[in-house]
Amino acid sequence: MDETLEQELMARFERLTEELRTNQIQAFREDFLEMHYYEQGQFYQSLTSEDRLLLYSLLSPKEMADMFDVIEEDHENMSLYLSEMRPSYAAAMLAEMYSDNAVDLLNTLDKKQKAMYLSLMDKEVAADIRELLHYEDETAGSIMTTEYVSIVANQTVRSAMYVLKSEANVAETIYYIYVVDNEDRLVGVISLRDLIINDDDAMIQEVMSERVRSVHVGDDQEDVAQTFRDYDFLALPVVDYDDHLVGIVTVDDIIDVIDDEATSDYSGLAAVNVEEVDEHPLKAASRRLPWLVALLFLGMITATMINQYEELVSEASILAVFISLITGTAGNAGTQALAVAVRRIAMPEDKERSFLITVLSELITGLIIGLITGIVIFVLVALWKHNPILGFVIGIAMMCAITVANLAGTFIPMLMDKLGFDPAVASGPFISTLSDLTSVLIYFNIASLFMGYFIK
């Protein structure tokens, strides 16, 4: 953020805190409500618990809801905030929030609290929220909101505008108006843009678009995000299996989905949750250690493998020189293959390419990479050690190790995906530690075969 803007905001926060503490109700409300909801949220989160209690007495549940709609915080704080409010106030605020955000908030609470807040709400709102609570995580249903504007086709633009005005205060977006039949089935859509450029007396059925793109409640949120990317929509209607309109997904939620998805793929690749960023070293360490220690045990298996060949090494200690070169290079190739595979799986349109073809083409890629890298290392070692046979051994081992690592990097995430796991769980460190094992086995087996020839 701009520095002057930042400073201005800080000064504003100080003034607000002052007004809050000295009970200047009028001044505080004016200054507070003039801020963007996001800035209100920043201010709120900067307050002490005592100050927050004062705030609850000065703002209506609706004003609080507008602010809570944009706060994105971790679970602990959210439930703390709710517990500070009087239950009836909290319930009223939840009812005023967009239903998708209210659901997110309720999901941070335990069953009993959830039930309490729902029982304190207006029955209709509570019913809407209860329904949303039932949708599975990461589906369109779990990110949709029920605050949309729907009309019937058999009316004029003028009367549609009238409906719009009356719902503009509660709807999450009024920029698309969905047209439904008598049984609430989605039959068309018209954008507010089209609505205002059309004649007031035109009939909705004449000006609406009948080719309305929708998603199903059960659709994966990533597929929904892809549709937003392709079509550049600001919102998409969500229908149930009978084509009834049940909600909408808006673009701000899709940005969160895209962010989360990217973060989780990225975290997976490095075997670390990158959410930590500025954590205490102790906490950061505790997040990274489980993977490291787990992989350490896998690495120990590799060590015991090498241990089998200790005699070979003691006879030809030159072999030790190339262990890290072979395992490292194969590991790098495996990481590359893994990253491509995880990305390929994430792209819905590319899933159709058959498992076999993908693995085969990656096998060929691995062979090409292995062959060229093998030739390079053959030349380097032959020249360095004046020993072409040793160069040949290292080159062949390198080629095989790379091909296998490449294949593992492709095959394992694809298999995970088939089995229903998140392919990003197969992390780069896992693939490279696994490839250490196969590389070492390949290397020492090939070396044993040629043992008599490269030792002079």
Place this chain on the structure above:
Amino acid sequence: MDETLEQELMARFERLTEELRTNQIQAFREDFLEMHYYEQGQFYQSLTSEDRLLLYSLLSPKEMADMFDVIEEDHENMSLYLSEMRPSYAAAMLAEMYSDNAVDLLNTLDKKQKAMYLSLMDKEVAADIRELLHYEDETAGSIMTTEYVSIVANQTVRSAMYVLKSEANVAETIYYIYVVDNEDRLVGVISLRDLIINDDDAMIQEVMSERVRSVHVGDDQEDVAQTFRDYDFLALPVVDYDDHLVGIVTVDDIIDVIDDEATSDYSGLAAVNVEEVDEHPLKAASRRLPWLVALLFLGMITATMINQYEELVSEASILAVFISLITGTAGNAGTQALAVAVRRIAMPEDKERSFLITVLSELITGLIIGLITGIVIFVLVALWKHNPILGFVIGIAMMCAITVANLAGTFIPMLMDKLGFDPAVASGPFISTLSDLTSVLIYFNIASLFMGYFIK
């Protein structure tokens, strides 16, 4: 995409191709224009060159522009498409496109072609586009469009609605209306939502928000994206250094920015361009090889280091057993630290934390991780080999190697960022290959020190 939807679209594409080839102008235009722009683009891209030539004769430049506004394609194809059209037709289409997209398209061409198309355009449009062409890559200026709606404050809601209706056809978004003074300085904003719920006779200056959030033309596009995330905006105004309104950035462009950013971080981490996904094995190999071979040379340096200790290994071949365990584990720790560092750098709000504090706190994190991993491996080796001194050597080496790798994973991307490079260029494979080198040095030096004690 839904399978039935997919099939329906394919059938539609076939019918359209048929109509196009048999010159059923009326039917073709009706069926084509009823589709979403994205689907039109899909159809267009599925055509042969001959069929595309037919298409250009059936669609107006404006109709073509609507479709081109949503096509996202690689450079080669885009310039091919343009070269197929008559120059005057192509220029008219470019002029009808949103200026940000026209600029993207023009940027795929060489200077001479660019100049030709600009010379064929309406002068005012050409001037707008010329200005946009000057902004540096990855700034707000490079992704903004000039098709926005601006009004002056001194008018009623009714007259503002009138302006809006007249510009609705050309503006990229009409959902925010920006208020400017007589010198085109940004002084306020009002959403279409607020416009339609306010009384027609209300004055704009009374109903607009004066706290309008804007970005500067030179702002990094990632910072702009962060503002969209925070505030949930659909568009943001862009001002020059004198606060004149010069353009707007819309949320669909921001989604592309977020996608690109995530892809480049992710690609960097694995040292592979994940755009390849479904390429020919030969091409895929040629993309991955440069990094692999470059790192192979770095790995060769590590090998020559180990070579210095060949005598040590021939005396104590047991040392070879643990090479890959130590280099592998340190490499994993380095990759984790790298991923966190790259992510930290990408977050604008976290940049303020000082360089020194970050490096220090990562040093502590590395020490904790190293200490615990070192203890684990000490116990494992001591038990396995009944040799606590060997265990101690491996444990200490592991601890030091992890601490150094962790520090390198943090320090190198931060240094790159300070020097103005993209921190994602410091890839996971680079960090782990580099840490192989330091790990090996640490390992053999510590082993030399204790040589007399762990060999029985």
